[in-house]
Amino acid sequence: MHNPTGLHVLTNEITSKPFRPSISQQQDLHKDLEKAGYDFVIIDMPPGAENLESVKELCGEDSREALIVLTPEMAACASAIRLAQMSERQRIKHNMIANRIRNKGYELRLDEIEEAIGESLIGALPEDENVPASIAQHIPVLLMNGHSEFSRAIKGFSRKISNRVGYEPGEEVGMRGRGLFAWLRRLFAWGR
Numbered sequence: 001m002h003n004p005t006g007l008h009v010l011t012n013e014i015t016s017k018p019f020r021p022s023i024s025q026q027q028d029l030h031k032d033l034e035k036a037g038y039d040f041v042i043i044d045m046p047p048g049a050e051n052l053e054s055v056k057e058l059c060g061e062d063s064r065e066a067l068i069v070l071t072p073e074m075a076a077c078a079s080a081i082r083l084a085q086m087s088e089r090q091r092i093k094h095n096m097i098a099n100r101i102r103n104k105g106y107e108l109r110l111d112e113i114e115e116a117i118g119e120s121l122i123g124a125l126p127e128d129e130n131v132p133a134s135i136a137q138h139i140p141v142l143l144m145n146g147h148s149e150f151s152r153a154i155k156g157f158s159r160k161i162s163n164r165v166g167y168e169p170g171e172e173v174g175m176r177g178r179g180l181f182a183w184l185r186r187l188f189a190w191g192r
Helices: 023-036 050-056 074-089 112-116 130-135 149-164 179-187
Strands: 066-069 095-101 125-128
Touching: 066 074, 074 095, 074 112, 095 112, 125 149, 130 149
Parallel strands: 066 095, 095 125
Antiparallel strands: none
């Protein structure tokens, strides 16, 4: 458990060898996750077809969704398009979000990104010095500086996602009260 947030985190060791769980390991983890009763499970992984296969095994048929993160350059858009196509072939819903937006003349504008990928972005997250500082301190940026530009953007993105799955800010969510913070806690399974 991550103490500052109450978020449950299952990490993998960092090695030069890629980790590919066996089918039985994937099935066991899927069963354990179902028993735990989490509302949301977030699996952070690098892009690639082999990783989509893992998601397909780990997640239930109706609950699979990929969030494809890209940066504002053409190579990242091309990779995102390939990953979106792989997601569709695997029958995994997807959305795309742009990250590390600096609004510099050399990077693609948001409208250019959407034109390149052929769909609307679900959000855009700015480059913000608070993010690497929060990583170095092992404190989520929302807790370290909740008013930073990145924090405001991630809160807006979280509202969009939660509205899609039926939660409204301020709704009673059964976890430590009401309001936006309680809603975010439930969205990210904090305090479980």
